[in-house]
Amino acid sequence: LRKDYxxxxxxxxxxxxxxxxxEESKSRLEKLLQKCERACKEFEIxxxxxxxxxGTLEAKVESNDEVQDTLKKxxxxxxxxxxxxxxxxxxxxxKIRRLEEECTTLKRRLKKSKSQLxxxxxxKGIMGNDVELKLxxxxxxxxxxxxxxxxxxxxxxxxxxxxxxxxxMDNYNKRNRKCxxxxxxxxxxxxxxxxxxxxNEPE
Numbered sequence: 001l002r003k004d005y006x007x008x009x010x011x012x013x014x015x016x017x018x019x020x021x022x023e024e025s026k027s028r029l030e031k032l033l034q035k036c037e038r039a040c041k042e043f044e045i046x047x048x049x050x051x052x053x054x055g056t057l058e059a060k061v062e063s064n065d066e067v068q069d070t071l072k073k074x075x076x077x078x079x080x081x082x083x084x085x086x087x088x089x090x091x092x093x094x095k096i097r098r099l100e101e102e103c104t105t106l107k108r109r110l111k112k113s114k115s116q117l118x119x120x121x122x123x124k125g126i127m128g129n130d131v132e133l134k135l136x137x138x139x140x141x142x143x144x145x146x147x148x149x150x151x152x153x154x155x156x157x158x159x160x161x162x163x164x165x166x167x168x169m170d171n172y173n174k175r176n177r178k179c180x181x182x183x184x185x186x187x188x189x190x191x192x193x194x195x196x197x198x199x200n201e202p203e
Contacts, residue, residue, distance in 0.1 A: 004116070004119070007116075008113055008114075008116045008117035009117070009135060011109075011113045011116075012110065012113045012114065012117065012135075013135075013139075015106055015109055015110045015113060016110065018106060019103060019106050019107065019110065022099055022102055022103050022106065023103065025099055026096060026099045026100065026103070029092050029095050029096050029099065030096060032092055033089060033092045033093065033096065036085060036088055036089045036092060037089065039085055040082065040085045040086065040089065043078065043081060043082050043085060044082065046078065047075070047078050047079070047082065050071070050074060050075055050078060051075070053071070054068075054071045054072075054075065057071060142196055142197045144163045144164035144166075144167055145163065145167075145180065145181065146163055146164065146167035146180050147164050147166055147167055150164035150166060150167075150200045151164065151196065151197050151199075151200055152164060152194070152196055153165055153193060153194060153195065153196070153199065153200055154167075154168050154191060154192065154193055154194065155192050155193075155194045156168070156179050156184075156186045156190055156191060156192075157190045157192055158179075158184055158185075158186050158190045159179050159181070159182050159184045159186070161179050161180075161181040161182060162194065162196075163180055163181070164200060165191075165193070165200070166200075167180055168180075168191055169191075172188065172191070
């Protein structure tokens with residue numbers, strides 16, 4: 001039962017992190033898509049304005065071939081740029097669709113893993129909730145109390161409190177060389193790296 005529980009936990013946590021990253025990527029792509037759509041509308045307005053200017057100039061200077069050629073080149077360049085924007089918009093829409101499909105697949109896998117976790121705890125809902133609560137408590141214990149998105153990876157040997165290296169070094173660089181938890185002063189030699197769960201991504 002313990003082995004099943006550990007296996008289920010090792011599957012659930014990476015899936016949660018992966019889904020969170022995918023949703024963030026999806027959100028960023030949606031913002032880029034909205035920006036692209038606004039740019040397309042703006043360029044469409046500019047194209048209509050250019051077309052109006054072209055018509056006005058043609059009526060006034062029909063004999064001026066050089067002006068007409070210049071306007072035509074500008075309009076051609078504008079049309080090519082609009083086509084490029086449309087292509088980028090379609091590409092981002094396709095990326096969003098793929099991300100949505102991957103999110104759906106991962107959510108199914110997460111549901112299946114939770115089902116396996118429930119089975120490992122006897123198939124009882126209360127037990128399953130208890131396990132999830134314990135997992136959440138364990139994760140909170142491994143998180144830095146200052147920067148909750150970072151893991152504890154540094155210990156102060158004077159007081160044995162652990163935080164993320166960023167939290168410790170931020171205080172140290174600001175000359176506030178006291179433990180964020182107990183406010184006990186520390187030196188650089190008392191800052192030691194530890195590995196409890198996984199390394200933080202470099203910022």
